[in-house]
Every structure is written in C-alpha cells, then in structure tokens.
Amino acid sequence: MSAPTKPKVSEREARQVAEAAREQDWRKPSFAKELFLGRFRLDLIHPHPLPSTEDAQRGEEFLAKLRDFCETKVDGAQIERDAQIPDAVIDGLKELGALGMKIDTKYGGLGLTQVYYNKALALAGSANPAIGALLSAHQSIGVPQPLKLFGTQEQKDTFLPRLARTDISAFLLTEPDVGSDPARLATTAVPDGDDYILDGVKLWTTNGVVADLLVVMARVPKSEGHKGGITAFVVESSSPGITVENRNAFMGLRGLENGVTRFHQVRVPAANRIGPEGSGLKIALTTLNTGRLSLPAMCAGAGKWCLKIAREWTSVREQWGKPVAHHEAVGSKISFIAATTFALEAVLDLSSQMADENRNDIRMEAALAKLYGSEMAWLMADELVQIRGGRGFETADSLAARGERAVPAEQLLRDMRINRIFEGSTEIMHLLIAREAVDAHLAVAGDIIDPDKSLGDKARAGAHATAFYARWLPKLVAGPGQLPRSYAEFHPRGHADLSTHLRYVERAARRLARSTFYAMSRWQGRMETKQGFLGRIVDIGAELFAMSAACVRAELLRSTDDHGREAYQLADAFCRQSRIRVEELFGRLWNNTDDLDRTVVKGVMAGTYTWLEEGVIDASGDGPWIADATPGPSQRENVHRPIR
Numbered sequence: 001m002s003a004p005t006k007p008k009v010s011e012r013e014a015r016q017v018a019e020a021a022r023e024q025d026w027r028k029p030s031f032a033k034e035l036f037l038g039r040f041r042l043d044l045i046h047p048h049p050l051p052s053t054e055d056a057q058r059g060e061e062f063l064a065k066l067r068d069f070c071e072t073k074v075d076g077a078q079i080e081r082d083a084q085i086p087d088a089v090i091d092g093l094k095e096l097g098a099l100g101m102k103i104d105t106k107y108g109g110l111g112l113t114q115v116y117y118n119k120a121l122a123l124a125g126s127a128n129p130a131i132g133a134l135l136s137a138h139q140s141i142g143v144p145q146p147l148k149l150f151g152t153q154e155q156k157d158t159f160l161p162r163l164a165r166t167d168i169s170a171f172l173l174t175e176p177d178v179g180s181d182p183a184r185l186a187t188t189a190v191p192d193g194d195d196y197i198l199d200g201v202k203l204w205t206t207n208g209v210v211a212d213l214l215v216v217m218a219r220v221p222k223s224e225g226h227k228g229g230i231t232a233f234v235v236e237s238s239s240p241g242i243t244v245e246n247r248n249a250f251m252g253l254r255g256l257e258n259g260v261t262r263f264h265q266v267r268v269p270a271a272n273r274i275g276p277e278g279s280g281l282k283i284a285l286t287t288l289n290t291g292r293l294s295l296p297a298m299c300a301g302a303g304k305w306c307l308k309i310a311r312e313w314t315s316v317r318e319q320w321g322k323p324v325a326h327h328e329a330v331g332s333k334i335s336f337i338a339a340t341t342f343a344l345e346a347v348l349d350l351s352s353q354m355a356d357e358n359r360n361d362i363r364m365e366a367a368l369a370k371l372y373g374s375e376m377a378w379l380m381a382d383e384l385v386q387i388r389g390g391r392g393f394e395t396a397d398s399l400a401a402r403g404e405r406a407v408p409a410e411q412l413l414r415d416m417r418i419n420r421i422f423e424g425s426t427e428i429m430h431l432l433i434a435r436e437a438v439d440a441h442l443a444v445a446g447d448i449i450d451p452d453k454s455l456g457d458k459a460r461a462g463a464h465a466t467a468f469y470a471r472w473l474p475k476l477v478a479g480p481g482q483l484p485r486s487y488a489e490f491h492p493r494g495h496a497d498l499s500t501h502l503r504y505v506e507r508a509a510r511r512l513a514r515s516t517f518y519a520m521s522r523w524q525g526r527m528e529t530k531q532g533f534l535g536r537i538v539d540i541g542a543e544l545f546a547m548s549a550a551c552v553r554a555e556l557l558r559s560t561d562d563h564g565r566e567a568y569q570l571a572d573a574f575c576r577q578s579r580i581r582v583e584e585l586f587g588r589l590w591n592n593t594d595d596l597d598r599t600v601v602k603g604v605m606a607g608t609y610t611w612l613e614e615g616v617i618d619a620s621g622d623g624p625w626i627a628d629a630t631p632g633p634s635q636r637e638n639v640h641r642p643i644r
Helices: 011-021 033-038 054-074 076-082 088-098 114-127 127-141 142-152 153-164 282-292 294-316 328-357 363-388 396-399 411-421 426-437 438-449 455-476 499-529 531-559 564-590 596-606
Strands: 169-172 186-192 195-206 213-220 228-236 242-247 259-267
Touching: 011 033, 033 426, 033 499, 033 531, 054 088, 054 114, 076 396, 088 127, 114 294, 114 328, 114 396, 127 142, 127 169, 127 282, 127 294, 127 411, 142 153, 142 228, 142 282, 153 213, 186 411, 195 213, 195 228, 195 282, 213 282, 228 259, 228 282, 282 596, 294 328, 294 363, 294 411, 328 363, 328 564, 363 426, 363 499, 363 531, 411 426, 426 438, 426 531, 438 455, 438 499, 455 499, 499 531, 499 564, 531 564, 531 596
Parallel strands: 169 213, 186 213
Antiparallel strands: 186 195, 195 259, 213 228, 242 259
16 A cells, blocks of 8 residues: 555645634533623623532542542652653552543543542642643543543443543644644545554654553545545554554653554554544544643642742742842732732633533633633743742752752743643634634625635625624623723622722723724735734733633632632732733734734745854754654554553
C-alpha cells in the first residue's frame, strides 16, 4: 500500500471544515452569548445555582478521601525530581476511584458532578500539576466523555467499567504538522470489511505513554458505502502496530506522560467507531464544551496556593522597617492575586453548576473560563515569583538544601505556562469565541458578505438583516445600567456596593455589541482577518463575565452567611481592577498598532530586518522544524508503559 499524501487544504477549505464541526444551533439560553449581543441576562445566573444536597455530600466525602491520599501518599517534589508519577500513586488513585469521577455509578464510577470533579482536579493538581493533568486528560477529553455523549450502549457497557477503575485513556488528535487546523489531518482509517486500518503519527498524546485505551481521530476516505471524513475511534493501545516512539519532556509538568504514537496497519473493529463517519471533529468540540473546565479548575487551585504563599511570605519578610506586604508596590500584587483568585473560582463554580443543571448552553462560558483562567493564573504565578524575589527564581530543592522552606514558585510558573496553549491556545480561543459571539450577525447577514452567494441571496439576506437590526440596534441605546437603583439587591447594608459594577457590566455589554456591529459594518468580509480586534472583543467579554460571576458568588456567600462581607470586599476589588482593564481594551479597539504590525511582519518575513539578528549565536540544534510523519512501520523502541 502506498503512503497516503498529506491533504492539500486551502484557507477557505480549512475554514469550512471548522465551521462544519461547530454546533450550529442554540437550543438553550446562554448568558455569555447574550452578553456579546448587548443583553445582560442576570436572570440566567442569579440566584446562583447550587448542587443538590446528595451531590454535595457525595462530592465532599470523596474530596476528604482525596485530600488524605494527596497529603499522605503524594510527594510532589519527588515527581518533579524523577519526572514521573510513581506507579504506586497511580494505583492508589485507581483504588480511590479517581479515574471514574465523572463516570456514572452504574458503570462503577463515582458519578460526581462537574462542580465536584473540578474541585477534585484543583486539589489533586495542587499536590502536583501532573496528577491533575493525568486525571483531566483521562476524563475530560479521553475516552469516557465522548462515550458518555456519543457512544452506543454496547460501547458504554464494554469500556466504561474499565475506564472507571483500571484503564487510563488518552485523546489523540494533534499531529506533527497539524495543530489547530484539523482539516490537514493526515492519519487515515481505511475501511476493510468489518474493520478499519489506521495509519499515521500522533503528537503530544497526553497520557499516551501509559494509556490502555485511546480516542483516535483519523480521516476515513470517501468511498462506496462510506461517507468518509474525520472520524473518532476507540483503540486498544496494546493493538499490534501501535508504537509509542517517544516520551516528550517539557519546561513544566515534568511528570506528564505525553508522547508520540505511531499507527501502522492497526486493525480497529468498526464497532469501536464513535458516532458516524465524518463526525469526529464535532464529537471533539462537543466534548470540549465541558472538558475545557478542567483547566480553569487547576488554575483556580493555583491561585489559592499563590495567595497562601504570598500571605505567609510577605508577613515575615521585612524591608525598611516593616513587612513587605505593607509596601504598596508589593501589596498591590497581593490584592491582585486575592481578588483574581476569588473571581476565577466564581467563574469556575458558576460555569460548572450550569453544566450540571443543563438548563443553559455553556459552550461560550466554558471557553471563556478556559481562556480567562489560563491567562490570569499565569499572571498570578508570575507575580508570586516577583513577590518572592530571588527565592522565587530558586528551585525548591535548592531552597531546602540551604535550610529554607522549599517553596516551588518557579515550578508553578513553568507548570502554568502550558495552560495558555493546552486544549486551544489563547489565540485560537479568541477566534473560537469570537465566531460564536458574531453568530447571530452571520445568521442574518452572512450571505451579504459571502462571495459565493448570488445577488438574489444577498438581496434576501439584506432584507432579513434590515428587519433584525431595526429591532436590535435601538435596544443598545439605553438600559438598566443607566438607572441608579438597578440591581439594588447587590448593595446590602454594611457591605461594599456591587450594584454599581453590575450596572457597569450592563452598559459595557451594550457598548461591546455596538462596537462589534460597527466593526462588521466597516470591515464586512474582512472581519475574520481582524484578529487583534476580535481578540480584544473577546477579552472584554471575558472580563464582563468574570465580574458578573464574582458579584453573583459574593451575594450567594452573603445570603448563606459564609464569609459574605469578605466576599463582597474581594468582588468589589476585582471589579474595580477589571474595569480598568476593560476600559483599556475598549480604547485599544480603535487605537492600536495592528496595521503597522502587519507591515512590520511583512518586512520580517521578506528578510528586510535580518541585519537586526546579527551579533548572536543560535544555540538551536540541527534537524527539521517539523518531524517527518510519513506513515509506515516504526523504527524505534516502544516506550509504552501501561500501569498494571
């Protein structure tokens, strides 16, 4: 059999593949979607939804067991030194049932809610982030979630009991030459009787080195009786023809079992196909709707640890006659960490509880939580290193060797960095969320700017758009945010005034919608190329969502008499900090260097500035920029290491 060639895909074709994989309909309300349309639907998130008593009790009982296990059986420093989670730790997690946190009890899982699953990830990730990544990759994007959403009953009966207790899973989509553009996927699954034959190479397979079961995305050729397209399969990692060719090493997450996996003539039963042919990307994106919440869970956990270390360290470190916490330059960093941690947990818990209730469509909320959590956690980790000074740059082992507390601040910074890339980079998240944010506009006016549409189609779209905007635009002029007594329940006696922040969110949401409409009118079909503008639009929406969540959480804690006064203080501080960032982003919508940047980039790529690169030595090694991924038998040792 000749080696399949890499798909040649144009920009337009790539966009069409991504668009086809999107969930097209909005069957349920979405707070974030409404926010981008200029409608502040506080009723969708307030009063704050809560888990049932039974769910909370089951979740708290497991968290207590997990905490005891992490405190007594997990040595995070050892994992960092050895660059590997000990088999005994993974076996212990299996015995606890941690592999089955999100799997229904009828299959042997714990049946935890999204809320408590995320709390567990934050807890485990604080012991060592590689453990959080192991559990998250297994359950959030690995085999269990796609089967839960799209699997047949036979598939669930066959695989879920294994996944709940013994088998580790991994998700294999990325390839050496395929990242965020899945249209170029080269791994193939060729039908052969009642089987498919897999050939190809997958890169950055988190858990792939130790996995027992894999979700593999492969391209099925179109043929008689086969629709073809990118398709999802459950694959036994012990199948003949599978080779884990490398265990990858990274700047952080040193215990991560991430590798390169080659498939050569791997036979997979058709019964292991998840969903119909061609539905693989839709399955992947739908899985990520809630799967993305695992990353902000660990980011919120990191914020909590940053706050603890910052508080303890700055209370004992004295300079110029007083603890450094009382110097404003340091104190502002502590305030940022405290307020942002409160907001991240608010965003996480609100999104997770909405996912559990299933009353709202949370695809945008989950994406915003991932984007915002990863960006803000990185900033908090960086600020902690700065607060610690030279000790923040020093490793925990070195600190311990000279007699000081082994605080792994530099490790946290390294571990947090990947979150801005994992499961959708910040840049891709900006585009993904922006696409959803303008969905209503494209639904009514998309044909006007589509070059493939006829004049008749454009005329009909124009009439439709005129009717839509005649109803929508007047609503962006005024709203409750301009009434001084709006949201008065968020200004209880003796507490900070959060109502003023909610009024700001309402006004800013309308301003955001007006800005988006103006940009679409101005750039029309070129809007998709204005990635800087779209990124700022999304970042404004993320801040507004976080402000809303923080206020709603503070009111929940006040109403339940659970640190309500302090929660209002933190929400107030966060909202004031956030509003400064929002105003800066609004200013940068129209006052920026985007056009000049494009000119400079053209010059860089044309070699105009190569003189600027002179005077240094390139310490890079030899080799191609992208490894060869030609299908064929493996020439390397199999480093697959199943844990049994």
